[in-house]
Amino acid sequence: MTGWLPSLNALRAFEAVARHLSYPAAAEELRVTPAAVKQLVSKLEDALGTPLLERKGRGLALTGSGLAGRADLAAAMHHMNASVQKMREQEDEQRLIVSVESSLATAWLVPKLEEFRRREPNVTVLIDSSQQIVDLHRSTVDIAVRYGVEDNRDLIVNRLFDDQIFPACSPSLAQGPPRLSRLEDLKHITLIHWDLSHLEWAHVTRKWFGWESWLSQVGADELITGEGLHFSDYGLAVQAAIAGQGMVLASWPILREAVDAELLVCPFREKVTTDIGYDLVTTGDARDRPEVTAFIDWMLEAAGRE
Numbered sequence: 001m002t003g004w005l006p007s008l009n010a011l012r013a014f015e016a017v018a019r020h021l022s023y024p025a026a027a028e029e030l031r032v033t034p035a036a037v038k039q040l041v042s043k044l045e046d047a048l049g050t051p052l053l054e055r056k057g058r059g060l061a062l063t064g065s066g067l068a069g070r071a072d073l074a075a076a077m078h079h080m081n082a083s084v085q086k087m088r089e090q091e092d093e094q095r096l097i098v099s100v101e102s103s104l105a106t107a108w109l110v111p112k113l114e115e116f117r118r119r120e121p122n123v124t125v126l127i128d129s130s131q132q133i134v135d136l137h138r139s140t141v142d143i144a145v146r147y148g149v150e151d152n153r154d155l156i157v158n159r160l161f162d163d164q165i166f167p168a169c170s171p172s173l174a175q176g177p178p179r180l181s182r183l184e185d186l187k188h189i190t191l192i193h194w195d196l197s198h199l200e201w202a203h204v205t206r207k208w209f210g211w212e213s214w215l216s217q218v219g220a221d222e223l224i225t226g227e228g229l230h231f232s233d234y235g236l237a238v239q240a241a242i243a244g245q246g247m248v249l250a251s252w253p254i255l256r257e258a259v260d261a262e263l264l265v266c267p268f269r270e271k272v273t274t275d276i277g278y279d280l281v282t283t284g285d286a287r288d289r290p291e292v293t294a295f296i297d298w299m300l301e302a303a304g305r306e
Helices: 008-020 023-030 034-048 064-092 102-119 171-175 183-188 202-209 211-217 234-242 252-260 290-305
Strands: 053-056 059-062 094-100 123-128 143-147 155-168 191-194 229-231 247-251 272-283
Touching: 008 023, 008 034, 008 053, 008 064, 023 034, 059 064, 094 102, 094 290, 102 123, 102 143, 102 234, 102 252, 102 290, 123 290, 143 290, 155 252, 155 290, 191 234, 229 234, 234 247, 234 252, 247 252, 272 290
Parallel strands: 094 123, 094 143, 191 229, 191 247
Antiparallel strands: 053 059, 143 272, 155 247, 155 272
């Protein structure tokens, strides 16, 4: 009859016996008695209407019908076992996707991920460093780290860092000549600009990362700021500053480790504390998942240590 299948237990019993050509060996593998295995094979033979095994001396041999089905049945059992193992692994492994701006990912998050992996070895974290603001309700992203983006009441927001913006350069550039000690010295230094015009969220943050706006905040509007190096990627702008090519406006949470490592220094006392910062954002549905909660708690803990 097309579409009809015998008992799975009977098929498993026959496949084991066909490999071992022994009822006791098959019974040991299946963790049942030899009598139970023999009974299952007999039921399969009755259901098919043909013998599958026959006695040959003191052992067993496959009949023509048994030989006809042995290979395909062995392959089917292998695939079934593999599928069950994948389902078990999926149960054990949890996955989450984190959307974060590339400069923060590179400078702060990625170097710390090994710590989270040791704490939660069954959680796989995928970093999405797209510059776009994702819709957390309609995408596969579970958590976003956002800077200067207005909150949505449908989202859960936790402040990760407040921010402070200050000029930074390599130690050799700060030492000179000329030695840098006052903002007026910027007239003699190449300024490194981060071009935010291509970013959809830049209308909020441009005032902090544009030299003209920043200087206005500290009362130094008279300084000329248009010339210099321009980058669309903040990470490249920072690397240019580390290489001694000019002065960049630094975001403290992103560049703290570079400053601590003395790759960058701040030769001036002027700093601007912003009214925006870095926030962890997620949805209520995502927050109910234990791996999302674990990652958010870890991020807040890691930020709190700094």
